Amino acid sequence: MFAVGDKVVYPMHGAGVIEAIEEHEVLGRRQSYYILAIPRGGMRVMIPLQNVNTVGLRGVIDKTEVDKVVEVLASAPVQTGTSWNRRFNANLAKIKSGSIFQVAEVVRSLTLQDRVKRLSAGERRLLETARHIMVSELVLASGRDPESVESWVEGLVMSTSGN
Numbered sequence: 001m002f003a004v005g006d007k008v009v010y011p012m013h014g015a016g017v018i019e020a021i022e023e024h025e026v027l028g029r030r031q032s033y034y035i036l037a038i039p040r041g042g043m044r045v046m047i048p049l050q051n052v053n054t055v056g057l058r059g060v061i062d063k064t065e066v067d068k069v070v071e072v073l074a075s076a077p078v079q080t081g082t083s084w085n086r087r088f089n090a091n092l093a094k095i096k097s098g099s100i101f102q103v104a105e106v107v108r109s110l111t112l113q114d115r116v117k118r119l120s121a122g123e124r125r126l127l128e129t130a131r132h133i134m135v136s137e138l139v140l141a142s143g144r145d146p147e148s149v150e151s152w153v154e155g156l157v158m159s160t161s162g163n
Contacts, residue, residue, distance in 0.1 A: 001049070001052075002018050002034060002052075002057070002059075003018065003021075004018055004019065004020060004021060005017065005018065006018045006059065007059065007060040007140045007141075008034075008036065008057055008058065008059055008060060009057070009058055009059075009060055009098065009100070009133075009136075009137050010036060010038070010045060010047065010055065010056075010057055011055070011056045011095070011096055011097070011098035011133075012095065012096060012129070012133070013038055013043065013045060013133070014038050014040055014041075014132055014133045014136035014137065015038070015060055015133075015136040015137040015139070015140045016036045016037050016038035016039060016043075016045070016136070016140075017036070017037050017039075017140075018034050018035065018036055018037075019035045019036070019037045019044075020034075020035040021033070021034055021035070021049070022035055022046075024046065031048050031049070031050065032048070032049045033046040033047060033048055033049065034046070034047045034049060034052070034057070038136065039136070039139075040132060040135070040136045040139075040146065041132075056097075056098035058098060060137055060140045060141050061100055061137065061141045062141065063141060063142065065100075065141070066138065066141050066142055068101060069100055069101065069104050069134070069138065070156060072101050072104040072105055072108065073104050073107065073108050073153060073156040073157055073160070074156050074157075074159060074160055075108075075160065076160060077105070077108055077109040077112055077160075084120055084123065087113075087123070088120075088122055088123055088126060091106045091109070091110065091123075091126055091130070092126060094106050095126070095129060095130050095133065100133075100134060100137050100138075103130050103133050103134045104134055106126070106127070106130040107127065107130045107131050107134055107153065107157065108157050108160060110123060110126065110127040110130070111127065111154075111157045112157065112160065114127070131150075131153070134153070135149050135150055135153065138153070
């Protein structure tokens, strides 16, 4: 169970801070909710306490795990000859997994793919979603501001492509 002030990640939405635990009646049913403030985009989300495991809510990585994300971003991607729709579905599954390491793989792979051949509109949205999720967690894990984290991530991925 999480407490007010805990930094958490809500897959497909990003990282935030639990602002409160409140009781609300929704659809005639009264239950307790985490009120999660996600700084990027100014979003607030209510998550039923009983659904925490189902939705994959987890704590933000610690500073030692940030180094592992760096390794993923700086490593060469595995080249696959799959079609864009198979690649899209595989990347979407990685994002939904809630693992920052898999999200980092998506960011790295799609960023590099975009440099070789322009991404489709769907893959571009997927890249932006993955980047948002990853950056929001890295901001909370590292204590750095979003702009410096985005520049840092871009530099790591650029070094991978040999540019």
